[in-house]
Amino acid sequence: MLDKKTRKKVMWRSTFLQGSWNYERMQNGGWAYAMVPALKKLYAKKEDQVDALHRNLEFFNTHPYVVSPILGVALAQEEQRAQGKDVSQDVKVGMMGPLAGVADPVFWFTARPLLGALGASLAMEGSILGPILFFVGWNFMRIGFMWKTQEVGYEKGEQISENMSGGLLQKATRTASIVGMFVMGALVQRYVQIEIPVIQDTLNGLVPGLLGLGMTFICMKALKKNVSLIVLILAMFIIGVAGYCIGLL
Incomplete structure (x- = not known):
């Protein structure tokens, strides 16, 4: 079993997902880099580690924040594979597209503009808390989300796809949009004069x-x-x- 320390290493490494982005396989280098601590923990032989690393260098592309639940599932699958069980790669491929489609409106079009607007409103009043609120709030939310969702993916394994197909992603997107519109409406009333x-x-x-x-x-x-x-x-x-x-x- 992968201990919590190893899983945390994977999460922190995943923040560099796009560090070696390329036009051939896009985020595959960042994905493999994140998986290295787990692969070293699971496979004692050098040959097995090399094979596992090659297996994790396939094409990969998703939103950099929602890579975490996919990584969690991949960690659970690698554990099973290390125990000699047959594991399908289809779950990883099937998750990256739908999750990316949800993350863009939630993070780029709702959460980040909202925090930016709140920080800017404080800065306009001369408060140093404006940029601090944005920086701390954004990174607290980002890191917390990445760790929590990686753990959910690790615990659920392949079963997480059942939650996705049950409309969970659509509900999350709709909720984020409603909250975003509510807050933006309040900001418009106050600052657009x-x-x-x-x-x-x-x-x-x-x-x-x-x-x-x-x-x-x-x-x-x-x-x-x-x-x-x-x-x-x-x-x-x-x-x-x-x-x-x-x-x-």
Whole structure:
């Protein structure tokens, strides 16, 4: 059995998953590097270690944070293989695509922008806690997630694919999206400020922050239509200056 110390070594090494990324097999070098402590622990003979390392140099590509549950499953499989049992490689291949599809919206499009927005809001108020919150919060979440999911993969083994097929990934993505939209809505109301002096009191009486919310939706719509972010920034700058000059804004 692989002890906890060895499994932790695998997890820390997996943070360098993309350190030797290549166009032929993508993250295979980082994957093999992460597996080395476990392979040395499981196989006493040098020849067996070499064979195991070659086996782990196959094509691999996924989101760098969700490699952990796949590594956990691979560790459990290598244990079985070291005991002489037949093990399929299909689980590893079958997990990397679906997990990558879930991790991108959860991490890149929800968690990281949220922490960045919260950190930026504190920094805008002159607090040094802004960048500290982002750095500490992001890495605490990232490392905690990687360790926990690797342990789940190790304990469940091939059975983890049953949880994936049961809609768990879709539920996680939907939950993260809902939470992300809720927090972003609160940030928009606080920091996106547009005022039209003539009718501002009336608008505030109806829905405070309505113009800022409307501008946010317009920008989102434009981005979906592949309008350049630079073009949007220039357009808002021009509209703002022109509106101020004529007394509208």
